[in-house]
Amino acid sequence: MTKxxxxxxxxxxxxxxxxxxxxxxxxxxxxxxxxxxxxxLGRFRPGMxxxxxxxxxxxxxxxxxxxEALRRLSSENGLELLPNRRIVVPHxxxxxxAELIETRVELERFAAVRALPYIADKLIxxxxxxxxxxxxxxxxxxxxxxxxxxxxxxxxIYCANxxxxxxxxxxxxxxxxxxxxxxxxxEMGEFYxxxxxxxxxxxxxxxDPEMLRAAIEADVRDGVGQLGRDAIATILSES
Numbered sequence: 627m628t629k630x631x632x633x634x635x636x637x638x639x640x641x642x643x644x645x646x647x648x649x650x651x652x653x654x655x656x657x658x659x660x661x662x663x664x665x666x667l668g669r670f671r672p673g674m675x676x677x678x679x680x681x682x683x684x685x686x687x688x689x690x691x692x693x694e695a696l697r698r699l700s701s702e703n704g705l706e707l708l709p710n711r712r713i714v715v716p717h718x719x720x721x722x723x724a725e726l727i728e729t730r731v732e733l734e735r736f737a738a739v740r741a742l743p744y745i746a747d748k749l750i751x752x753x754x755x756x757x758x759x760x761x762x763x764x765x766x767x768x769x770x771x772x773x774x775x776x777x778x779x780x781x782x783i784y785c786a787n788x789x790x791x792x793x794x795x796x797x798x799x800x801x802x803x804x805x806x807x808x809x810x811x812x813e814m815g816e817f818y819x820x821x822x823x824x825x826x827x828x829x830x831x832x833x834d835p836e837m838l839r840a841a842i843e844a845d846v847r848d849g850v851g852q853l854g855r856d857a858i859a860t861i862l863s864e865s
Contacts, residue, residue, distance in 0.1 A: 657687060658695035665704045666800055667773050668808020670715045676705070677713070704801040718806045730799050730846045733792055734780065735839045738826075741787035742835055749786060750830050753779055757823040769811055773804075779823055783830075822848060 647656040661681070664670060682692045696713055699705045706716045716722075756779045763771035777800060784793055822845035829837035 653687060654691040654694050657685060657691040658698055660685065661692075661695050661699060662702075662704065662801065665699065665715070666777070666797075666804040667770055668804045668806075668811075670805050671809070672715050672718050672805045674805075675712050675714045699801075702798050702801055704798075704804075715805050716802070723806065726799055726803050727846065730796070730803070731843050733796050733799065734784070734846060735842050737784035737787070737790060737792040737796060738838050738842045739835045740792075741784050741790065742830070742833065742838060744786040744788065745783065745830055747831075749782060750827060753782060753823070753827055753830070756782070757821070757827065760823065761821065769808065772811070773807070783826070 645660065647653060651659075670676070676696070678689045678692050678696065681696075682689045685692065696705060700707050700713070703716070706714050708714060756775050760772055760775045760779065763769075763775065780796070781793065784790055784796065822841050825841035826838060826845065829835075829841050
């Protein structure tokens, strides 16, 4: 079920899909996962303020699980609690963007190489299927599928390592980049077609750690890297 609600004082609206709670998942966890997913998908714009009551009404739940979800998301830097108790999606700055990108590069190169010994051919085949879906989503302008499957592609690589401890850190960075990247994808348009995933797949099949590190770094950098300074400045002015 999809609903659209006015939850911000700055005349911005957003659409949030209120999904059914799976068996075995608490209401509190379900609300948290829905809001976290919405931030990662860029459904919340940078600078947008949210209210517990507005989200509770939208998600047809009580304020308590929403309050706890927002608290958790604030601790993960996906949201910011201001001194006046307003809850907002953090604004993006050029300095913050640069640090987030560098953090992604370092974390994800490390996670990929650590996972390499555990990656079987069957998983590589699955990654190729996901990459094909991403190509289709890019052509069709399906941003939700593009973002979700891009995250899935990376997550499957890093989580192949049964002892990984980096995935929560990686996802925290994704959470902080989500609202900005949704706007950036709009500006990238047809330039967001450099498929570094195929290079990553080739590196995985060759079991080549250096090739894999290079492919992951290029994949992280190339998206925003395709934008000129003026385009980045325009996006930051909206955030």
